Amino acid sequence: MNKQDFGRKSKVRKFVASAAAAVGLTLTALLGLATPANADGLSSCPTSYTCVWEDLNYETNGNYLGRVSVYYYIPNLWQWDYDGTSVNANDSVTSVYNKANTESAAYYKNSLAGGSYFIFVAGQKDGDLSNGSPSGSFNDQLSSIYYCSQTSVGC
Structure with missing residues (x-):
């Protein structure tokens, strides 16, 4: 694997990680998994x-x-x-x-x-x-x- 291929794979990994984090936060908010503002x-x-x-x-x-x-x-x-x-x-x-x-x-x-x-x-x-x-x-x-x-x- 050359440096150029490694750089592309690194960028793809970062993009996938960012997208997964965004989806996780969205699901947490939609499903109410976050601590509610009116917790006990x-x-x-x-x-x-x-x-x-x-x-x-x-x-x-x-x-x-x-x-x-x-x-x-x-x-x-x-x-x-x-x-x-x-x-x-x-x-x-x-x-x-x-x-x-x-x-x-x-x-x-x-x-x-x-x-x-x-x-x-x-x-x-x-x-x-x-x-x-x-x-x-x-x-x-x-x-x-x-x-x-x-x-x-x-x-």
């Missing part, structure tokens, strides 16, 4: 964490990955933005999921485990704090989160 926010929360989102149904700005994941505690939510956004988490939480294995988590209105609070046991969730549950007005008012093993206040 609950499954995006890592095991052993408690997670919070800005909006209803475990999303932030339409993105289920836009969450704050808490392991042990966050004393001041004002120091945190939701993942992948510039939206600050302080006083903006509407959805909560405690995906801890065994730990209960306390969600406080004030920083440093202060003010009114509610507690969720492991596995408990609420995709709409604006509906008055848990009892009290907590929607868009949370400022700190602690696993109960990390604080003696409120647990």
